Amino acid sequence: MPGEPILIVDDHAANLKLLDFVLARPGYEVRTAASAEEALLVLQDWRPRMILLDLQMPGMGGLELARRLKGDPATRPIVIVAVTAAAMKGDDRTALEAGCDGYVSKPIDTRALPGLVADLLAKNPPPDGDDG
Numbered sequence: 001m002p003g004e005p006i007l008i009v010d011d012h013a014a015n016l017k018l019l020d021f022v023l024a025r026p027g028y029e030v031r032t033a034a035s036a037e038e039a040l041l042v043l044q045d046w047r048p049r050m051i052l053l054d055l056q057m058p059g060m061g062g063l064e065l066a067r068r069l070k071g072d073p074a075t076r077p078i079v080i081v082a083v084t085a086a087a088m089k090g091d092d093r094t095a096l097e098a099g100c101d102g103y104v105s106k107p108i109d110t111r112a113l114p115g116l117v118a119d120l121l122a123k124n125p126p127p128d129g130d131d132g
Helices: 013-024 036-045 062-071 091-097 113-123
Strands: 005-009 029-033 050-054 079-084 102-105
Touching: 005 013, 005 036, 013 029, 013 113, 029 036, 036 062, 050 062, 050 113, 062 079, 062 091, 079 091, 079 113, 091 102, 102 113
Parallel strands: 005 029, 005 050, 050 079, 079 102
Antiparallel strands: none
């Protein structure tokens, strides 16, 4: 679903730049945040359909941010995809229990990412009355 707004949250500038490039090419509207705290500021004025969320960041971690967003009726419909480099057995389950709708390990397959994003957005349509 190109054109959909996506927020990428990662504390590494190179990851932000790469994911921005990969998702902007097929037409997604991409914004970035370098921390969970910055993401909360972005979300005050802009509502993405999806967040690609790094789990391991200084300050507030991705799991805590996911729990906060899924606990708030205003942000609950946002599709959250956990992204982590240090994948360990059970991390996918932990991410899903925190409210994430999907899980991706780094390094990310940049050729497959746009399709994964489209599939997750299709499986999680916006609530009635929300045009994205």
